[in-house]
Amino acid sequence: MTDAAAPSSVPSADDLSRTLGLVRRIEMDPKGRAVLEYEGGLHMCHSGGVVQGGFITGWLDAAMAHALIARSGHDIVPMSLELKVSFFAPTRPGRVIAEAWIEGGGKSTCFMEARLTDPAGVILAKASSTLRVMDRARVEGAARAALEPRAV
Numbered sequence: 001m002t003d004a005a006a007p008s009s010v011p012s013a014d015d016l017s018r019t020l021g022l023v024r025r026i027e028m029d030p031k032g033r034a035v036l037e038y039e040g041g042l043h044m045c046h047s048g049g050v051v052q053g054g055f056i057t058g059w060l061d062a063a064m065a066h067a068l069i070a071r072s073g074h075d076i077v078p079m080s081l082e083l084k085v086s087f088f089a090p091t092r093p094g095r096v097i098a099e100a101w102i103e104g105g106g107k108s109t110c111f112m113e114a115r116l117t118d119p120a121g122v123i124l125a126k127a128s129s130t131l132r133v134m135d136r137a138r139v140e141g142a143a144r145a146a147l148e149p150r151a152v
Helices: 013-020 053-072 136-147
Strands: 022-029 033-040 076-087 094-105 109-117 123-135
Touching: 013 022, 013 053, 022 053, 033 053, 053 076, 053 094, 053 109, 053 123, 076 136, 094 123, 123 136
Parallel strands: none
Antiparallel strands: 022 033, 033 094, 076 123, 094 109, 109 123
């Protein structure tokens, strides 16, 4: 018997971007900065029409990962070691901008910061994170191995 819900392959970055409502990558600066535009939908909201904090955290986390990829290239995977988010104002459905940059660090660990704003520039949330730089081939190989059926 097989598990019909089991994924057959490693999800792509496009799948995640679609889930998070990515509209476009506005900027990918090799100095370690990224600006992404997202569309918050009603399906992302909880009571009162406010976007659920997990989506907001995902937007900020993804922007920080993009900033690190902009600096280090597509052969790496940013892995979160820690992540802190502060919410300043309710985020409503519609367009938002997630801007992130490298605050410091070295080749294997980076300290990141990000902010989420509405189209008028009002700060909705801020985040800080410590990211570890991992080899993409190694991370994806481990993911594929974890998805393979195991003999019992």
